[in-house]
Amino acid sequence: MSERKPTLWSESRRPRKGEEEAGGTEASATIDEGDKLSWRSVFQRDYDRLLFSTPVRRLSDKTQVWPMDENDGVRTRLTHSHEVANLARSLGSRIATQEEGLFNADLHRTIQPILWAIGLAHDLGNPPFGHQGEAAMGRWFKDREAWIFTHASEEDEKGFAEPIPEKQRLEFTKFDGNPQTLRLVTRLQTHAHGLGLDLSAATLAAMLKYPVSAENRNKDVPAHKKVGYFETERDIVNWIRDETGLKEGQRHPLTWIMEACDDVAYSILDVDDVMKKGIASPEDILSQMGAEDRLKDHACVAKIREAFRRVDEAKHGVFVARDIKIGYMRAYLMEALLDEAAASFIDNAAAIFAFEGGMLPILEESVLCNFLKSVAKDHAFSNPGVLKSEAVGAEAISHIMSFFWASIRDREHNDDIKSCRMTAASKFAWSLVSPNYIEEAARCITKQTPPQRIRYAEMRLLTDMVSGMTDSFAMKLWGDIRALPKC
Structure with missing residues (x-):
């Protein structure tokens, strides 16, 4: 049996019962025997396993921001998670297209499905x-x-x-939902061999937002500020690291992308809900953006203002015009933040692929992202x-x-x-x-x-x-x- 070398894109799945004693994981090293002719990659199957799982369905009845019974048009944890997954796939594709060869992995069979999977899974452990x-x-x-x-x-x-x-x-x-997510997908879902959803090492590694145990938690380092895995999953994390080559405290590069897209979703789409509920109008948000010295000359502000002018000239009904403006604002803000995130990831690629744990999140210093978070805090979280x-x-x-x-x-x-x-x-x-x-x-x-x-x-x-x-x-x-x- 040939010895496999660790790789960030490891397709390995955890050993079945008895395989540890046999000295290898050959049967589960790449793809299941019955799927060798499948068009789906290992990582595409990871996403599918998550999509059809019970914990994902339960997200439809978990609060994002607004109480569940007030407005069925606002977001739940499920819609939020689907949006993060979509944004992560989009951001990963932008980065791979702009900086060809950066990931050293296939975009469609590896990068995109892992980002889909971890975006969908990132809130599964939330109570x-x-x-x-x-x-x-x-x-x-x-x-x-x-x-x-x-x-x-x-x-x-x-x-x-x-x-x-x-x-x-x-x-x-x-208590934090992030380590509970890892436990949920690796331990608590029923499986013939006790392997949970039986996800690949690369997907599980990218899912570890905080790659440290309680012993190594450091609130002064953003990537280490929370417990990332429980003691009960230490053996699984050790296996993940054996397969991927990552060490304690080292983040998988795709985790930075998922984290950024969670920030994009929180900042833009929580404000989107604020507008949908009529708490603030699109014009209110645009006016606040124009009043911010560091934002008033941002390209997206001019685009939004011009789009609103066209909507007003079309003389739609009040509520139709409002919804069209909300759509334009969401699209232009999303485009702006994804551009910022892609540029920041590429600028910091050397540190990210060197696994430097002290880095700030790639949108941490974004004026636009932080402004939108402040709007959500004022109008949503304080409601x-x-x-x-x-x-x-x-x-x-x-x-x-x-x-x-x-x-x-x-x-x-x-x-x-x-x-x-x-x-x-x-x-x-x-x-x-x-x-x-x-x-x-x-x-x-x-x-x-x-x-x-x-x-x-x-x-x-x-x-x-x-x-x-x-x-x-x-x-x-x-x-x-x-x-x-x-x-």
Whole structure:
């Protein structure tokens, strides 16, 4: 068997059970036996596997910014993710066309499908209610940090012989959807060999937005400021790095493109929703752009102003004219930011392909992008309806986590996560936990597992369950919990 060399574009898939002992991954090194004559590349199949997965469908009922029940024309996490995927493919194509040979990989069979895949997947691990949901989950653990990482219960006086390490506690107190995404696609989806969606090494590497563990998190380095993968996925990350040649802290080059397109989507399309909801008009946004000294002479401002003039001359109805103007503004802003992002990536290509972790995101210093983010902050994220939804969602998550934690802990045998629940409420909660999440937790708990590792697996199961919920499911469950009789 020939030894494969690491490559950023590794088509390898993780070994099936038994292949590790056999000393190789030849059967899964490139493409599955049944697909050797397929027109689809390994990376095109990665995208397809994601597209048809349950976590992607659930994004349709997860908040982007606006509450889910107010306006079905504004964006959800699903529409946002499709837009990021489309923008990433477009940006990658621009860069590859302008700087031929930069990626040293086929544009259509490798670059585009990986960007499609990671754009679609980038928010899969986000809990209900967006970033406020992440904050609420972290706060739940923070409120209990005096005992949950060190003792069996709040009343326990002795504590674990070996508490959960301080740095590792950040996986919970600073809960983030990015490492949950990696866990979701590699561990938690059902698979005959326990491989999740069984994605290629290159796609998984590009999916790692923050390529560091809790031990190496560094809030002063943008690419390292958050936990990028959990301890439970360390073995998978080690395999990814063996296949791609990347090391701790090193980002895959395509990750920079996905991050930039997420910024483009947030900055432009959140403002797009602000206009669609009538909170600010296209003319309001254009006027603000013209009033900014560093923006008023930007080429896209002149293009937008001229497009608006043509719309006004056509004498459309008020609402039709508004929608046409929104479309023009979106298109010209998107074109401008993608041009900026492509130029920035090419200018920084040497550092990106040298895997320098200290770089700023490629749109970090974009005047246009930062202006649009400030508009979204003023008109969307500070909107009373949005703030109310976030507050309600945070309260719901807090109660839901307590409800499931009681069920996880209330079992007959501590070393058997599947053992009988002791109360009716615990049995009800346990019946709602996804069987594949329980299977994964059971894999980590045996009679030989030390107490602190059992606790870690319990907390991981809790975050798996809650982060996987949709907004509607969480709100309905919160209502069901409140309706239960209090003992």
